[in-house]
Amino acid sequence: MSTVISAQNVRKRFGDHEVLRGISVDLAEHEVVCLIGASGSGKSTLLRCLNLLETIDEGDIVFRGQSLTDARIDPNLVRRHISIVFQAFNLFPHLSVLDNVMLGPVRALGRPRDEVKAEAMQLLERIGLAQRALEFPDRLSGGQQQRVAIVRSLAMKPDVLLLDEVTSALDPTLVGEVLDLLTDLARGGTTMLIATHEMNFARNVADRVIFLHDGEIVESGTPQQIFDQPRDAATAAFLSRVN
Amino acid sequence: MRGLKSLTSLAAGSALVLSGLVASTSSATATTTIAQCQASFKSGHLPLVSAGKLTVASDINNGLYQPWFGANGNPSTGKGYESALAYAIAKDLGITSKNVKWTAEAFDSSFAPGSKNFDFDINEISVTTDRAQVVDFSNSYYNVQQSIVALKTNAIVKHHSATELKNYTYGDQIGTTGLDYINNHIKPTKQVHVYNTLDEAVAALTAGQVDAIVVDTPTGQYMAAAQIVDSKNKPLATQVGQFPSTGEHYGLLFQKGNTLVGCVNAAIADLTTKGTIKSLQSQYLGIYTKVPKLTPIQP
Amino acid sequence: MGRRAAVASSLSSALIVGLVVWFFWRAPNGANVRHFFLDPHSFWINLTGDPSRSLFSILRCFETNVWMFMLCEVLVLIFGLGLAWLRLSRTPILAPLRVASAIYTDVFRGIPIILVLFAVGYGVPGMQAGWISQRTPITYACATLVITYSAYVAEVYRAGMNSVPNGQVMAAKSLGLSDVQTMRRVILPQAIRNVIPPLLNDFISLQKDTALVGTLGIVEANQAAHVFGSMEFNYTGYTVAALLFLALTIPMTRYTDHLIAKDRRRRLAGGAA
Numbered sequence: 086m087s088t089v090i091s092a093q094n095v096r097k098r099f100g101d102h103e104v105l106r107g108i109s110v111d112l113a114e115h116e117v118v119c120l121i122g123a124s125g126s127g128k129s130t131l132l133r134c135l136n137l138l139e140t141i142d143e144g145d146i147v148f149r150g151q152s153l154t155d156a157r158i159d160p161n162l163v164r165r166h167i168s169i170v171f172q173a174f175n176l177f178p179h180l181s182v183l184d185n186v187m188l189g190p191v192r193a194l195g196r197p198r199d200e201v202k203a204e205a206m207q208l209l210e211r212i213g214l215a216q217r218a219l220e221f222p223d224r225l226s227g228g229q230q231q232r233v234a235i236v237r238s239l240a241m242k243p244d245v246l247l248l249d250e251v252t253s254a255l256d257p258t259l260v261g262e263v264l265d266l267l268t269d270l271a272r273g274g275t276t277m278l279i280a281t282h283e284m285n286f287a288r289n290v291a292d293r294v295i296f297l298h299d300g301e302i303v304e305s306g307t308p309q310q311i312f313d314q315p316r317d318a319a320t321a322a323f324l325s326r327v328n
Numbered sequence: 329m330r331g332l333k334s335l336t337s338l339a340a341g342s343a344l345v346l347s348g349l350v351a352s353t354s355s356a357t358a359t360t361t362i363a364q365c366q367a368s369f370k371s372g373h374l375p376l377v378s379a380g381k382l383t384v385a386s387d388i389n390n391g392l393y394q395p396w397f398g399a400n401g402n403p404s405t406g407k408g409y410e411s412a413l414a415y416a417i418a419k420d421l422g423i424t425s426k427n428v429k430w431t432a433e434a435f436d437s438s439f440a441p442g443s444k445n446f447d448f449d450i451n452e453i454s455v456t457t458d459r460a461q462v463v464d465f466s467n468s469y470y471n472v473q474q475s476i477v478a479l480k481t482n483a484i485v486k487h488h489s490a491t492e493l494k495n496y497t498y499g500d501q502i503g504t505t506g507l508d509y510i511n512n513h514i515k516p517t518k519q520v521h522v523y524n525t526l527d528e529a530v531a532a533l534t535a536g537q538v539d540a541i542v543v544d545t546p547t548g549q550y551m552a553a554a555q556i557v558d559s560k561n562k563p564l565a566t567q568v569g570q571f572p573s574t575g576e577h578y579g580l581l582f583q584k585g586n587t588l589v590g591c592v593n594a595a596i597a598d599l600t601t602k603g604t605i606k607s608l609q610s611q612y613l614g615i616y617t618k619v620p621k622l623t624p625i626q627p
Numbered sequence: 628m629g630r631r632a633a634v635a636s637s638l639s640s641a642l643i644v645g646l647v648v649w650f651f652w653r654a655p656n657g658a659n660v661r662h663f664f665l666d667p668h669s670f671w672i673n674l675t676g677d678p679s680r681s682l683f684s685i686l687r688c689f690e691t692n693v694w695m696f697m698l699c700e701v702l703v704l705i706f707g708l709g710l711a712w713l714r715l716s717r718t719p720i721l722a723p724l725r726v727a728s729a730i731y732t733d734v735f736r737g738i739p740i741i742l743v744l745f746a747v748g749y750g751v752p753g754m755q756a757g758w759i760s761q762r763t764p765i766t767y768a769c770a771t772l773v774i775t776y777s778a779y780v781a782e783v784y785r786a787g788m789n790s791v792p793n794g795q796v797m798a799a800k801s802l803g804l805s806d807v808q809t810m811r812r813v814i815l816p817q818a819i820r821n822v823i824p825p826l827l828n829d830f831i832s833l834q835k836d837t838a839l840v841g842t843l844g845i846v847e848a849n850q851a852a853h854v855f856g857s858m859e860f861n862y863t864g865y866t867v868a869a870l871l872f873l874a875l876t877i878p879m880t881r882y883t884d885h886l887i888a889k890d891r892r893r894r895l896a897g898g899a900a
Contacts, residue, residue, distance in 0.1 A: 138797055165803035175798035179816045189802030192812055234798075241802060499844050503857030511681035521764060521844030522854055528749075532844055535752035537764055 087114050089276050090245050096143035104130045106300040117271045119287035120280040122297035128280035132247045136169045168238035169247040172254050174230045176222040183218040189241045208236040228259030232266050248279045288312050296320045362598040365591035366422040375588050382418045385433035385446035395612045403430045409612035410450045420595040439463050444583035455579040463584050467593050468577030474509045475548040475570035478540040490623050499538030501526040506542035513624040545570045545616045569622035669863035683851035689871045691847040692837040699772045707780030735778035747771045748843040768840035776833050783825045787818030827883045831876050
């Protein structure tokens with residue numbers, strides 16, 4: 086399997102606080118990797134660095150063999166290939182659901198509206214919201230909004246989908262519908278790096294689980310290995326707290 | 329300073345009397361003759377504030393200026409148009425020069441209502457209906473004419489026939505006789521620019537925003553000679569010419585109801601007949617009378 | 628809010644209006660004041676004008692205020708946006724312009740407009756610097772209004788842009804939108820919606836400040852009323868001008884409120900667009 090994106094010894098500081106302390110991680114084509122760890126362990130920061138929403142202080146990020154720390158790289162072009170979904174959805178409140186989904190492909194990629202619209206409707210159909218395409222986001226439930234946000238990223242046909250605790254802001258009854266969509270995407274072969282607190286989901290869906298602690302990768306392995314036989318004491322302590 | 333005083337007079341009056349509105353302000357004029365007046369002075373019946381003496385007021389404390397008074401600002405020299413005229417009127421009534429007394433009266437308070445401690449005030453005061461409500465005025469001793477002031481470089485300096493005058497952009501202060509003159513006599517084809525103060529109109533003229541402004545001849549003479557100058561005090565403007573009088577005039581100012589105004593009018597009429605006023609004007613007011621004459625299209 | 632409440636509010640309004648009118652009518656010098664400000668004959672002359680007495684038609688003069696306002700409003704919207712954009716830009720190359728824009732807004736929000744009017748209206752032509760010094764007073768007046776109001780409006784825009792959550796920018800960027808596209812498609816539509824009421828306030832001020840340009844000799848509605856007042860000792864002209872200004876500003880206020888309400892309904896109802 087070819088590597089799509091990799092972080093190589095990435096370090097990131099906010100002021101005096103070093104949030105990422107030499108992280109190295111590879112993501113292969115069609116691979117689903119879950120990042121677990123306590124709040125503040127650096128999961129979100131790592132995702133934002135991969136998406137170039139944050140600049141890194143040391144190390145490198147390589148996308149399909151190309152270094153993204155090269156000053157000549159246009160971050161806007163990179164982000165068309167590496168899409169991120171946020172905890173707070175961040176749908177555009179002034180645009181209809183359909184326009185939210187169409188904005189990226191039409192404006193950033195410059196694709197024809199008709200073609201994009203047909204695809205967007207298909208995506209909305211897939212999450213059961215086609216009939217609400219013309220409504221505004223604030224008319225939807227949190228779970229529906231987050232699914233629209235995921236579909237908005239998918240409409241860009243990204244090489245990698247980064248998901249930043251996408252169920253953390255949701256009412257517990259609405260978490261399931263979002264996880265079902267992600268499970269569906271995983272089965273369909275979407276390459277994903279998922280920061281999550283949903284351990285059962287990670288166990289069932291992930292090809293690989295990475296445990297982050299204080300900005301370092303403490304342990305990485307298959308779900309069975311991480312969840313059933315954690316090698317590191319910190320991993321065990323974390324898992325016993327969340328389970 | 330002459331110009332500044334005139335500015336005050338324009339501003340204070342707010343609405344200067346329009347052409348033809350000013351009538352004689354005394355009822356006694358028609359019948360009084362100068363001979364009767366001389367007789368009543370001799371018999372001590374002439375109503376004077378100080379018996380046997382003519383008490384004349386002017387703005388002595390704020391300075392008196394040429395050509396209305398002498399060079400030293402002393403009114404009792406008989407030099408300057410207004411000083412000379414005051415003595416001429418006294419002499420005509422039979423009052424000797426040593427019995428002419430001068431007293432100070434500020435310009436702004438002169439046309440306020442109330443009792444006056446002078447027989448008359450002579451201070452380039454324009455006669456307006458407003459002022460005539462609270463004080464009395466003699467007949468005209470100087471007819472004020474409106475004149476055009478423009479930058480020396482402006483086309484209007486050379487081209488100012490009645491029809492050509494219509495084609496310029498004029499500016500003037502709000503509520504002035506000059507503005508009224510532009511609208512009613514020149515009738516320009518372009519919208520007149522109306523400024524809140526004369527200083528603003530002058531600024532616009534200097535900046536080339538308007539071609540010309542219309543002000544009375546004495547004010548215009550001061551503007552062109554001393555007010556609109558470059559950084560080396562060299563005059564930038566010129567007085568292009570003056571229009572025929574439309575009735576605005578200076579008058580001697582009296583306390584309301586003072587019957588002396590009849591005899592003073594008789595003296596003015598007598599001095600006019602004898603040619604004294606004309607010769608005094610040509611002697612002292614040459615800088616005004618020599619301004620070229622302009623003709624607007626009559627309405 | 629039932630029928631009783633409606634009746635109560637109408638009654639109290641009627642009472643207050645009645646009291647004001649009564650006071651105005653019965654004040655010791657009320658008749659004089661009414662003559663001074665509301666004389667019917669003067670009212671008519673002020674509307675129609677009387678060239679033989681050098682009196683202007685305030686209605687005609689008000690056209691100057693209206694087109695000045697409309698032209699300036701468009702220019703202010705454009706320049707203000709440019710200033711706000713510069714000020715919020717993060718591109719290093721634009722840093723000097725960012726500082727210049729900050730200084731500009733501080734300076735022109737801080738100077739009374741009448742002083743700017745003097746400086747531009749008399750200073751620029753006085754320089755005799757060719758073309759730029761040979762414009763008409765009304766051009767300098769418009770320039771002044773645009774210069775000053777752009778500074779106000781830039782701050783309004785900036786507040787509106789800052790009110791858009793950072794997550795919106797993140798989301799736009801993660802879709803690969805360029806900075807310009809992010810501004811145009813995501814930030815501005817939300818920012819402008821948030822700032823329509825304060826923008827409207829600035830525009831009402833702008834409309835009213837067209838009455839200041841009489842300083843440059845332009846005979847607009849207020850200056851025409853001033854001419855009437857100084858010739859006739861009657862201020863009815865100012866009342867006429869005030870009513871004309873109200874006739875312009877009140878519909879604008881109502882219309883904008885209507886737009887805001889319509890937008891809110893559309894978003895709540897969803898889907899009609």
